[in-house]
Structures are given as C-alpha cells and as structure tokens.
Amino acid sequence: MTASRQTAPHPKPPRLVAFDLDDTLAASKSAIDPRIAAQLRALLRVVDVAIISGGNEAQFRSQVIAQLGDADAAQLSRLHLLPTCGTRYLRHDGDDFAPVYAHDLSDEEKSAALRALREEAERLGLWEPNPWGEILEDRGSQITFSALGQQAPGDAKHAWDPSGEKRLRLRDAVAPRVPGLEVRAGGSTSIDITRAGIDKAHGMTSLAEHTGIPLADMLFYGDRLDEGGNDYPVLALGVPSIAVTDWQNTADELDVLLPTLQPTLEDRQV
Known part of the structure; x- marks a missing residue:
C-alpha cells in the first residue's frame, strides 16, 4: 500500500x-x-x-x-x-x-482566455507542434490548456513538467491578461481558467x-x-x-x- x-x-x-x-x-x-x-x-x-x-x-x-x-x-x-x-x-x-x-463564461471571456493561453504558450516555447488531440478546450464554464493535447498518454504527461515550473510560468504570464478571471495550474500538463473565485x-x-x-x-x-x-x-x-x-x-x-x-x-x- x-x-x-x-x-x-x-x-x-x-x-x-x-x-x-x-x-x-x-x-x-x-x-x-x-x-x-x-x-x-x-x-x-x-x-x-x-x-x-x-x-x-x-x-x-x-x-x-x-x-x-x-x-x-x-x-x-x-x-x-x-x-x-x-x-x-x-x-x-x-x-x-x-x-x-x-x-459559464461569456463569449468575450472565452475569447480572451483562449487567445492569452495560445500567445503566451507560444512566446514561452510551451506550445506543442504535434500534440495528442486539442491543446485548448472550451468547457463552457472553464477554458483548459493541455500542453500535450487532451489525449496525451499518462507517461508523457507526467514527464512533461514534474516540478510544476512550466505550468507556473504560463499561469503567471496569462493571469495579467485576463483580469476578472482566475488562472490555475490544473493537472500534470494543464492550466484552467474560470471566473474569479x-x-x-x-x-x-x-x-x-x-x-x-x-x-x-x-x-x-x-x-x-x-x-x-x-x-x-x-x-x-x-x-x-x-x-x-x-x-x-x-x-x-x-x-x-x-x-x-x-x-x-x-x-x-x-
């Protein structure tokens, strides 16, 4: 155990x-x-x-x-x-x-979150050119960034950012661009954006x-x-x-x- x-x-x-x-x-x-x-x-x-x-x-x-x-x-x-x-x-x-x-997020909030995630991930060199599925997902009440794609295998996901440093850098870069929204490091490769609080x-x-x-x-x-x-x-x-x-x-x-x-x-x- x-x-x-x-x-x-x-x-x-x-x-x-x-x-x-x-x-x-x-x-x-x-x-x-x-x-x-x-x-x-x-x-x-x-x-x-x-x-x-x-x-x-x-x-x-x-x-x-x-x-x-x-x-x-x-x-x-x-x-x-x-x-x-x-x-x-x-x-x-x-x-x-x-x-x-x-x-649920408004259309304007979703667009701002999606744009900020893509642009900041590209700027930081964290945008995967050959992902397993979609990197960005509109979940209605949450926008989610999955660095390796939604269908990435577990071993690849756990190896991508074991210290959490990449997710924190991306979170800190995105947060100022979406005031009124909350940006959090999620799972092993993800960033989640929801309404603040x-x-x-x-x-x-x-x-x-x-x-x-x-x-x-x-x-x-x-x-x-x-x-x-x-x-x-x-x-x-x-x-x-x-x-x-x-x-x-x-x-x-x-x-x-x-x-x-x-x-x-x-x-x-x-």
Missing part, C-alpha cells in the same frame, strides 16, 4: 465523501477500475459521494457514471458531480444527471449549501493537496482531507474507510 497522509483530523465517520477524479479515482482520462467502481457503489449505499475535478461533464459520464453498472436511482441520488473544478454542479433527477447550476473551494461550499452537510462532516481525497495544487483550496477551506498518489492508493484508503461507515448505516436503519 502506498503511504498517504491525512492532512486534517476526522474523528467521526463522514456523511459525505468527496474525490478528485484524474489520478485520484482513475488514471488520467481513463475509466475507473472495477475495484473503485465497487467501492463507490458501497459508499453510495451509506453516505453521499461527490466528485469534483477539472474534467468536463462528458469525462465524468464516461469515466465514472458508465462504469457504475447496477447502481440504482436511490444510490445515484446521493452522487454529486462537480465538473470543471466545481463551476458546474449536477444531481440525479430520477432519470439522468441534470444541472443544478453552471457558471470559482474554484474547488467554491464547489465544496456550494455542495454544503445544497446538501445541508457541513464541511466538517465531509472527507476529501485528492492527489494535489500540496500548496499550489488544484486540490489545495479544499484543504484550505478546512475540509478534512487525505492526500493520495494514484487510484490504487485511493482504493487502499477506501478499504480502511468503508468498515468505519457501518455504524452510519445502522443509525439510518434505526
């Missing part, structure tokens, strides 16, 4: 368990493993579950929802999807996942408001809880959090968590 680090104490079983997606529940852009799928179904029988990540809605549906198999409507009603870093929020309405809110902390706060579950009663798993990482806003908000290194590490941690949730199930049945 890969060592992990609980970054905030959590003395009682959580009422909601939240996760980052890529490199936490699944390898980047890949479907969740059957082991994770089974654990998510087990969680959904006893607690609410949330997934909050920079990926778009289509990725959530293919990577997670399509893999949950026989999860029923009651289980799916406990699943909260917050794609594009929580700038969108979807809940199951009995038939499908429907939007609760979406903080609309990040994972905003998503988790909105989740607490919509569910009535306090942040202190949640537990979050993420692979980028380090300061400057895209999961750090959740930790800074005060949500009890556990740092993981990959989906296998998360699965090992869930093997430890799941038995502790049985009292929660018994309490609900009383």
Whole structure:
C-alpha cells in the first residue's frame, strides 16, 4: 500500500465523501477500475459521494457514471458531480444527471482566455507542434490548456513538467491578461481558467449549501493537496482531507474507510 497522509483530523465517520477524479479515482482520462467502481457503489449505499475535478461533464459520464453498472436511482441520488473544478454542479433527477447550476463564461471571456493561453504558450516555447488531440478546450464554464493535447498518454504527461515550473510560468504570464478571471495550474500538463473565485473551494461550499452537510462532516481525497495544487483550496477551506498518489492508493484508503461507515448505516436503519 502506498503511504498517504491525512492532512486534517476526522474523528467521526463522514456523511459525505468527496474525490478528485484524474489520478485520484482513475488514471488520467481513463475509466475507473472495477475495484473503485465497487467501492463507490458501497459508499453510495451509506453516505453521499461527490466528485469534483477539472474534467468536463462528458469525462465524468464516461469515466465514472458508465462504469457504475447496477447502481440504482436511490444510490445515484446521493452522487454529486462537480465538473470543471466545481463551476458546474449536477444531481440525479430520477432519470439522468441534470444541472443544478453552471457558471459559464461569456463569449468575450472565452475569447480572451483562449487567445492569452495560445500567445503566451507560444512566446514561452510551451506550445506543442504535434500534440495528442486539442491543446485548448472550451468547457463552457472553464477554458483548459493541455500542453500535450487532451489525449496525451499518462507517461508523457507526467514527464512533461514534474516540478510544476512550466505550468507556473504560463499561469503567471496569462493571469495579467485576463483580469476578472482566475488562472490555475490544473493537472500534470494543464492550466484552467474560470471566473474569479470559482474554484474547488467554491464547489465544496456550494455542495454544503445544497446538501445541508457541513464541511466538517465531509472527507476529501485528492492527489494535489500540496500548496499550489488544484486540490489545495479544499484543504484550505478546512475540509478534512487525505492526500493520495494514484487510484490504487485511493482504493487502499477506501478499504480502511468503508468498515468505519457501518455504524452510519445502522443509525439510518434505526
């Protein structure tokens, strides 16, 4: 088992368990493993579950929802999807996942963000001439730059900027060109641009408001809880959090968590 680090104490079983997606529940852009799928179904029988990540809605549906198999409507009603870093929020309405809110960017904001990302990446020598798929993506509520392309293999992505220095240089170059928007280093090769203040902390706060579950009663798993990482806003908000290194590490941690949730199930049945 890969060592992990609980970054905030959590003395009682959580009422909601939240996760980052890529490199936490699944390898980047890949479907969740059957082991994770089974654990998510087990969680959904006893607690609410949330997934909050920079990926778009289509990725959530293919990577997670399509893999949950026989999860029923009651289980799916406990699943909260917050794609594009929580700038969108979807809940199951009995038939499908429907939007609760979406903080979409205006056409002018999108154009400015796309232009700034391309021009600054070219100026810094970070524009890949032969990418795996599109480098720039309009996700409605988020503009995403993927240095090697959206379909780049995981080994290439992890080798591109292991120190994070390239992403930070690009972020610092783009941010002054899009005042009113927030520019963040995302995954291993990505830069995400959203409305200012609309990040994972905003998503988790909105989740607490919509569910009535306090942040202190949640537990979050993420692979980028380090300061400057895209999961750090959740930790800074005060949500009890556990740092993981990959989906296998998360699965090992869930093997430890799941038995502790049985009292929660018994309490609900009383």
